[in-house]
Amino acid sequence: MNNHLIRTSWLPLVTIFTFFISGCVNKSATQLTGEEIESAEPTVISPLLSPSLAAGKSDFQQYCANCHTTADTEVKISKTSSLKPISSNWLQQTTPTEMFTYLSEGNSDHGNSFSALSTSKRWDLVAYLLSLVAPQSSLSSGQLIYQNLCLSCHGSSGKGDGSQAISKGLVLTDWQSEPLLPDYSNAALNDEIRSGNDHGMGTFSVMLSDAQLWSMVVTSRNFSLAGNSTNAASSSQSLGNIQTSQNEGYFTINGMVSNGSGTDLSDLSVAKLLITSGGQSLSDLTASVAGDGTFSFVLVPYNPAWSYVAEVSHKAITYQSARVSGENIKAGDSLSLPIKVYDVIYDTSLLRGERLHILLNFNAENTIHVTESLLIDNPSMFTISPENDQTPLLQFILSPKSQNVNFNEFSNSQSLKMVDGTLSDWQPILPGGVHQVMFEYDLPFEGGQAIEFIAPIQVTSAMVMVENQGKAVACTGMQSSPDQSANFQPLLVFTGSNIQAGEKLSLHCFDKNEIYPLIIGIGALLFAVLIVILIAVDSKKKGTLNQKRHGKDPKKTTLLDAVITLDDQYKAGEISSEVYRAKREELIKKLEGE
Numbered sequence: 001m002n003n004h005l006i007r008t009s010w011l012p013l014v015t016i017f018t019f020f021i022s023g024c025v026n027k028s029a030t031q032l033t034g035e036e037i038e039s040a041e042p043t044v045i046s047p048l049l050s051p052s053l054a055a056g057k058s059d060f061q062q063y064c065a066n067c068h069t070t071a072d073t074e075v076k077i078s079k080t081s082s083l084k085p086i087s088s089n090w091l092q093q094t095t096p097t098e099m100f101t102y103l104s105e106g107n108s109d110h111g112n113s114f115s116a117l118s119t120s121k122r123w124d125l126v127a128y129l130l131s132l133v134a135p136q137s138s139l140s141s142g143q144l145i146y147q148n149l150c151l152s153c154h155g156s157s158g159k160g161d162g163s164q165a166i167s168k169g170l171v172l173t174d175w176q177s178e179p180l181l182p183d184y185s186n187a188a189l190n191d192e193i194r195s196g197n198d199h200g201m202g203t204f205s206v207m208l209s210d211a212q213l214w215s216m217v218v219t220s221r222n223f224s225l226a227g228n229s230t231n232a233a234s235s236s237q238s239l240g241n242i243q244t245s246q247n248e249g250y251f252t253i254n255g256m257v258s259n260g261s262g263t264d265l266s267d268l269s270v271a272k273l274l275i276t277s278g279g280q281s282l283s284d285l286t287a288s289v290a291g292d293g294t295f296s297f298v299l300v301p302y303n304p305a306w307s308y309v310a311e312v313s314h315k316a317i318t319y320q321s322a323r324v325s326g327e328n329i330k331a332g333d334s335l336s337l338p339i340k341v342y343d344v345i346y347d348t349s350l351l352r353g354e355r356l357h358i359l360l361n362f363n364a365e366n367t368i369h370v371t372e373s374l375l376i377d378n379p380s381m382f383t384i385s386p387e388n389d390q391t392p393l394l395q396f397i398l399s400p401k402s403q404n405v406n407f408n409e410f411s412n413s414q415s416l417k418m419v420d421g422t423l424s425d426w427q428p429i430l431p432g433g434v435h436q437v438m439f440e441y442d443l444p445f446e447g448g449q450a451i452e453f454i455a456p457i458q459v460t461s462a463m464v465m466v467e468n469q470g471k472a473v474a475c476t477g478m479q480s481s482p483d484q485s486a487n488f489q490p491l492l493v494f495t496g497s498n499i500q501a502g503e504k505l506s507l508h509c510f511d512k513n514e515i516y517p518l519i520i521g522i523g524a525l526l527f528a529v530l531i532v533i534l535i536a537v538d539s540k541k542k543g544t545l546n547q548k549r550h551g552k553d554p555k556k557t558t559l560l561d562a563v564i565t566l567d568d569q570y571k572a573g574e575i576s577s578e579v580y581r582a583k584r585e586e587l588i589k590k591l592e593g594e
Contacts (some may be wrong), residue, residue, distance in 0.1 A: 017210070021566070024250055025031055026307040028491060033204075035164060041422060044097075044177065044496075045190060046097065046178070046180070046182040047119075047123040047179045047180055047182070047325050048122070048177075048179075048182070048304075048305075048549060049120070049179065049307070049325045049327065050179040050224070050326075051120065051123040051124045051126065051127035051179065051180055051225060052127065052225075052323070053124075053128055053222070053225065054129055054346050055120075055121070055124040056124035056125050056126070056127045056128025056129070057128045057578045058132075059121055059124055059125050059128070060125060060128050060129075060218065061127075063114070063117075064125075064265060067084060068084050068085070068086055069084070069085050069086070069188050069440055071222060081141075081462065086132065086395070088131070090184045091130070091132055091133045092130060092133055092185065092187040092188075092190070092395055093185050093187050094185055094556075095182065095183055095184060095185045095188075096127075096130060096180045096182040096183075097182045097183060097524075098128050098183065098185075098186075098272055099126045099130070100122055100123060100126050100128060100182075100592060103117075103122045103125060103126065104122060104435040107322070110456075111308050118328040119327060120327065120328045121328075121580065122323050122508070123179075123180065123283055126180065127180055127225065130180070130186060130221060130366050131218050131221075131222075133186045133218060134214040134215045134218045135211075135212070135213050135393075136218065138261045141215050142215030142219035143390060144216060145208070145215070145216060146216065146219050146220075149204070149207075150162075150216075150220075152164040152165075152263050153165045153172060153201070154172060154175075154223075155168065156409050156410070157176065157223060158174070158175035158176060158223025158224065159174045159175070159176055160174050160175075161170030161174075161190065161584075162407060166407075171377070175220065175221075175223045175224040176223060176224060176270065176364075178224055179224050179225065180221065180224055180225065180454060181220075181221055181224050185482060186214070186217050186218075186221075187218045189220060189221065190213055190214065190217050190586075192212055193208075193213055193216050194208075194215065196434070197435065204216075204228075205512055205546045219435075233400055234262050246303060247301030247302050247303050247334065248299060248302055248303055248304070248331060249302045249330075250298075250299045250300060250302055250330025250331060250332075251300050251302050251329060251330070251332060251333045251334065251335060252274060252296065252297065252298050252299075252300065252329055252333070252335065253296065253297040253300055253308070253310065253334075253335045253336075254296050254334060254335070254336055254337075254464065255271060255294065255296070255297075255321065255336065255337045255338060255339060256293055256294050256295075256336075256338050256339075257271070257293035257294075257295070257338075257339045257340075257341060258293060258312075258338065258340050258341070258433060259314075259340075259341055259343070259344035260340045260341065260342045260344065260381055261342045261381050261382055262381075263343055265289075265293050265314070265341070267314060268289040268312055268314060268341075269288065269289055270286050270288060270289060270312070270313075271286070271287050271288075271289050271295040271310055271311070271312050271339075272284055272285070272289070272308075272310065272311050272312070272476070273285040273286075273287070273297050273300065273309075274308070274309050275300075275301070275305075275306055275307070275308055275312065276306065276307050276308075276309075277305055277306050277307070277573050278542070280559075282509055283301070283308065284315040285297055294386050295310075295312075296308075301327070302326060302330070302331045303326050304325075304326040304327045305326060305327075306326045307323055307324065307325050307326065307335075308323070308324045308335075309321055309322070309323045309324070309338070310337045310339060312340035312341065312582070314342075314343075314365065314387075315330050315343060315344040315383070315385075316344070317341075317342075317344060317385060318437070319340065319341045319342075319430075321337040321339045322337070322454065323336060324337065326421075341567065342381065342382055342383040342431055343382050344382065344383050344384075344385045344428070345380070345381070345383075345384055346381045346384070346385060346387045347384065348381070348384060348393060348394065348457055349458070349501070350382075350459045351376055351377070351378055351384055351394075351429065351458075352376070352377045352378075352379060352457070352458060352459075352460060353374050353375065353376055353455065353456075353457050353459035353499075354375045354376070354377050354434070354459075354460055354461075355373075355375045355378075355460070355461055355462075355463070356372070356373070356374045356431075356453075356455065356459045356461070356462040356499070357372070357373045357463050357465070358370065358371070358372050358373075358453060358462070358463070358464045358465070358505075359371040359464075359465045359467060359468065360464065360465070360466045360507075360509070360510075361467045362445060362466070362473045362476075362509075364442075365445070366445050367442050367443070367444065367445055368442065368444075368445045368451070369440065369441075369442055370402075370440060370441050370442070370443060370451075371438070371439075371440045372396070372437075372438065372439055372440070372453070373436065373437070373438040374436070374437050374456075374459070375394075375434055375436050376394075376429060376434065376435040376436070376437065376440075376457065377434075377435075378429045378430060378431050378432065378433060378435075379431075379432075380431055380475075381431055382431065382432050383428050383429065383431065384429050384445050385428035385429075386426050386428070389426075390449060392417075392419070392424035392425055392426050393425055393426055393427065393428070393429070394424070394425040394437070394456045394534065395422050395423070395424050395425075395456055396424075396425070396437070396439070396454075397422055397454045397456075397458055398421060398422065398423060398424065398441060398449060399452070400421060402421075402441045402446055403441065403442045403443070403444075404440075404441055404442045405418060405423065405439065405440075405441040406439060407423065407438070407439035407440075409438075409440075410438040410439065410440075410560065415427035416437070416439070420575065423439060425437055437453065441456065445509075445511075447508030447510060447511050448508070448511065449508070449509065449510075450477075450506055450507070450508045451506070451507045451508075451509060452504050452505065452506050453504070453506075454503070454504050454505075454507040455499045455500070455501055455502065455503050455505070456501065457501045458498075458499065459498075459499040460495040460497065460498065461495070461496070462495065462496070462497070462505060463492070463493060463495050463496075464491075464494040464495075464496075464505065464507060464529055465491055465492070465493050465494075466479060466492035466494070466507075466509065467491055470512050472511060473492075473509055473510070473511055473512070474492075474509070474510060474512050475492060475494065475507045475508065475509040475510075476507070476508050477494075477506045477507040477523045478494035478496055478505060478506070478507055479494060479495050479496060494507065494548075509548050559587055559590055562587050563584065563587050563588070566580065566584055566587065567584075
């Protein structure tokens with residue numbers, strides 16, 4: 001998207017009133033406590049800091065799920081159910097600003113609102129609602145498509161600093177500078193991707209299916225969520241002379257550490273409080289952890305532009321609390337920051353690869369560009385970690401012919417390293433978390449060859465997409481998708497399921513323009529060889545017949561000659577018929593006896 005997006009107009013109030021979410025909070029305003037309650041505040045039309053999708057999902061389950069479902073239509077809901085589906089049209093047509101205003105002002109039928117929730121919680125809810133326009137399962141596909149179609153202009157983090165944008169002098173919107181893109185509805189973003197614009201962006205309506213377009217909408221908007229978070233890709237931004245001395249007062253943080261694995265916390269001694277601004281660290285505070293897991297930070301410097309997160313180390317793994325934005329608290333407050341830790345095990349067989357996506361691009365001459373993405377889930381109640389610094393948690397075995405291996409562009413983590421030609425991952429994976437490993441590399445393409453991928457852990461489902469624009473590439477070896485015409489064109493799709501750790505996925509790909517003439521040539525050669533063989537066999541048969549003809553038994557030859565002479569004598573009338581018959585029968589018997 002760029003700066004020339006047409007601003008979406010506000011929808012009529014009748015459209016807004018069709019969404020009955022705010023009348024169903026399962027806590028009243030008087031029941032909300034702690035960080036959920038803040039004093040009356042004016043309505044804002046855009047988030048100052050990036051909302052959290054995870055927090056929004058949690059808040060939806062807490063405040064909305066008793067009355068609302070994310071189902072698209074009422075067909076999916078029992079007639080006796082009191083749940084109301086959230087309209088897909090509302091999710092598509094309503095801007096973030098309109099959603100936030102609706103949540104703040106409430107529903108005309110019920111009269112309630114979410115104004116008792118902090119501003120950041122309302123924006124978290126908006127972020128989660130906007131993401132429902134595309135199913136969660138399609139988002140990894142959207143990321144792969146972005147890497148191949150959009151990254152060169154919009155950049156790896158949506159800042160508009162891609163190589164083509166720079167080389168062509170294009171001025172594109174930095175999505176991270178506008179958290180949640182508040183003025184643009186999902187439909188507006190979809191139209192922009194689908195139809196393109198007059199500023200260098202082409203149309204993708206033919207190349208992408210509807211589902212892929214919506215996944216691209218969510219992928220694009222998610223980039224705007226990285227701008228001011230503590231995990232932002234732009235963490236290297238300079239903060240100038242900002243210091244914690246620029247505080248506007250002080251507040252208190254009380255925390256409690258609990259062990260999700262059910263064992264003790266005997267190794268805990270110190271908790272740390274990280275104060276950040278724009279993703280850059282301003283100050284670290286430390287506090288002792290009591291035997292019951294409690295800790296406190298007093299006289300914490302306050303500034304509405306700063307963010308706060310507490311962390312502890314358990315079994316050599318760092319665990320953090322939820323991030324709290326300064327805009328959601330005020331000087332003099334007492335804030336609660338709970339932290340959950342887990343015991344450590346080293347059994348990678350408990351990990352599950354939810355989705356393995358591989359994209360093969362044959363556009364470059366004599367080169368296959370490979371992009372791999374694996375989403376890893378930890379369903380256990382333990383953190384699964386490498387045993388030591390020399391033994392990685394996961395190993396992605398690449399072909400010895402792999403070149404230009406790149407993983408830094410997709411992750412700021414220092415856990416990925418190339419070791420002896422193998423991409424190794426040392427990242428501990430926490431329970432309930434989803435860990436993504438994404439990387440790319442090049443393979444030489446020699447017109448026809450086998451390509452193998454080895455699963456590092458058990459994988460539930462795998463998809464290999466072969467992008468063959470400009471080349472007549474064909475592949476065999478895995479199960480081909482039955483309906484490829486409706487997908488990203490031209491794209492060959494192959495799938496696999498229940499793949500075991502160490503199992504190979506193999507494809508044999510070849511360029512039909514190169515292989516077919518070779519096949520025809522080989523066929524012609526085989527045909528010529530067959531003709532030669534037939535001629536040789538026929539000649540051999542004739543030679544055998546001649547040999548038999550000229551190599552007869554002399555006695556048989558004499559008897560045959562005698563029969564012929566007898567026949568001539570009879571025809572000439574030199575012997576009677578009685579003598580002819582008698583002698584001929586005698587000669588024939590002798591001949592048969594031979």
